[in-house]
Amino acid sequence: MGTVDDLLTDLDPADRVSIARIYDIAREEVPEAEQGLGYGMPALLYRGKPLLSVMRAKKHIGVYPFSPASVTAVADAVGGVPLTSVDKGTIRYQPEEPLPDDIVRALVISRKNEIDG
Template sequence: MAKPALQIAAYLAALPDDQHAALETLRALVQATVPQAEEHFGYAMPSFKYRGRPLVYIGAAKKHCALYGMIPAAFAERLQGYSISKGSVRFTPDKPLPEKWVKDLLLHKRDEIERRWPAVRK
C-alpha cells in the first residue's frame, strides 16, 4: 500500500487547481496547529490522526470542499454562512474557513482526545 503522503498528493493532484490550493492550505494549517498529528488516507480522502485517533478529514466534491469530523454545536454556532452538519462543514475555495475557527476546532479536538484517551506512561 502506498504511503499516506503519496496517496494524499495523488488525491490533491487530481482536483481542480482552486480546490487543490484550498485543501493544501487547510492541510498546512492542520500540520502547523497540531504538529504531532499524523497524515493518513482513509474513506478515500486525506485525514489526520492524533495519538491514533481521528482528528479531521479533508476532501472535495464537485461544488465544494469540506472539513469532516464531529463538529461540536458550540463551534457550528460560531460559523455563519457555511453549510454545517454534525459531521462536516462545507466551504468553497473562494470562501475558505476562517483560520482562527479551524485552529480553535483542531485544538479542541486534540484536547478532547488527550482527555478521553490519556497517554499511557511507561
C-alpha cells in the same frame, strides 16, 4: 484512497490551494499529526485517531473533524461565513469563500483536545 498528499496532487489548482491551506493550519496546530485514513478518507491522524479530513465534493468542499462536538464548538462562528453550512459532523464551504484561519484553528484544537481526553 491514498494519503493527503495524493489527494492534493489530484485536485484542481483552486481546490488544491484551499484544501492544502486547511491541512497546513492543522499541521501547525498539531505538528505530530500523520497522514493516514479516517473512515476511508485521506486524513491527518493524531495519536492513531482521525483528526481532520478535507475533501472536494461535487458542490462544495467538506471539512470533517470526525466529531460532532468539534463542529458544534465552532458552529456559531461558521454561521457568519458566506456560502458555508454546518451539519452534524461536517462544515461545507466554497473555495471562493474559505473558512477563516481562526475557525480552522479552533476546530482542530477542539478535535485534538477531544482525542487527548
